[in-house]
Amino acid sequence: MNFPNELKYTRDHEWLRLEGDTAVVGITDYAQSELGEIVYVDVTTQGETVAREAVFGTVEAVKTVSDLFMPVGGEVLEVNSDLEDHPELINEDPYGLGWIIKVKPSDPSEAELLLSAADYETLLG
Numbered sequence: 001m002n003f004p005n006e007l008k009y010t011r012d013h014e015w016l017r018l019e020g021d022t023a024v025v026g027i028t029d030y031a032q033s034e035l036g037e038i039v040y041v042d043v044t045t046q047g048e049t050v051a052r053e054a055v056f057g058t059v060e061a062v063k064t065v066s067d068l069f070m071p072v073g074g075e076v077l078e079v080n081s082d083l084e085d086h087p088e089l090i091n092e093d094p095y096g097l098g099w100i101i102k103v104k105p106s107d108p109s110e111a112e113l114l115l116s117a118a119d120y121e122t123l124l125g
Contacts (some may be wrong), residue, residue, distance in 0.1 A: 003121055004095055008071065008114035011123060012053075015095065016071040018111060025071060026099040027059065027090060030124055035061040038090045041083040043101060044070070045076045052110055056101065059090065071114055074105040086103045 007015045013031035017024045032038065052073040059066050071113030080099050082089060090098035099113045107113070115123065 001032070001121075002095070003117040005117045007095065007117065008111050009117065009120035010053075010069060010071045010114060012043065012067075012069045014069055014071050016111060016114060017095075018105075018108065021104060021108070022077065023074065023108075023111070024099050025056075025101045025103060026094055027068070028120070029094050031066075032091050032094045032098070035059065035064065035066060037062045038087045041080075041087050041090070041100065043076070043079045046079050046101075047076065049073070049075045049106065050103075052113075058106050059087075059100075068100065070103070070116045072103065072105045072110040074103040076101050077104050078102040084113075084120075095106060 007017050012030045038061050040060040045056045050070045055067045056070050057068045
């Protein structure tokens with residue numbers, strides 16, 4: 001499994017990468033492997049402000065549907081439109097082309113509450 005050190009992680013298996021005043025959010029390599037083949041991504045919160053740890057959308061795999069939780073509170077600026085036709089990008093490249101949303105954090109310091117790569121690996125055991 002791959003857990004890049006420059007990212008922050010949630011206990012619910014989302015990752016966050018700060019890029020200036022924007023945060024990019026997706027699900028981890030572990031999460032996509034546990035879900036299996038992802039067939040649909042549903043994010044209807046674009047333009048909305050969503051609280052930290054609140055649900056911002058869902059991912060649907062062949063076997064299950066899983067909620068997506070906000071790592072930091074903020075306004076959902078953009079949804080990865082490539083996922084509409086190619087949800088499998090999350091399986092193929094969870095930290096790159098498979099990103100899910102871009103957020104303008106309300107309080108960027110909330111990122112400090114997230115797990116480091118080492119802490120996330122420890123959580124997984």
